[in-house]
């Protein structure tokens with residue numbers, strides 16, 4: 001199964017991102033807007049993992065349970081390097097960096113491969129975007145709701161591909177200390 005570990009976003013944060021996404025939609029020719037309920041911040045993408053190995057992911061997650069919850073805030077909207085994905089960039093913080101590092105270390109100890117390139121915290125909003133104006137013009141019309149919020153839930157999700165597109169099925173959650 002295709003799995004990843006992510007920070008869940010509080011409902012209010014998802015509502016605000018959805019409000020920005022609706023403003024992007026006014027300038028869109030197409031593109032896949034991520035459904036509000038799918039919005040998340042990936043900490044570690046694991047790819048295909050056998051169901052019987054999920055316990056080792058869970059035990060790595062247990063090692064970060066109760067550690068400080070990062071305070072997140074959207075800094076701006078940006079295009080990912082490939083140019084067809086719109087991200088909400090999330091401000092780096094010590095708690096977030098530390099959570100990402102600790103979880104990565106424990107996943108590696110448990111035998112999983114994690115990416116070592118720089119961690120760029122983001123929430124993907126739109127895939128295969130296509131706008132009627134240059135992106136720099138579009139963003140002038142999109143409000144950034146930058147009120148900080150605590151992300152207290154680290155969840156292991158399975159990506160499930162179905163007729164309705166992709167859905168993320170939560171398999172296991174640990175709580176952080178707010």
Ligand code: 2AM
Pocket residue numbers: 004040041042045123124159
């Ligand atoms: P993205 O939002 O930047 O696309 C579920 O697909 C989650 O896993 C998404 O957050 C996605 O990141 C991330 N993901 C998917 N494939 C990935 C890969 N090959 N490397 C890193 N992250 C990936």
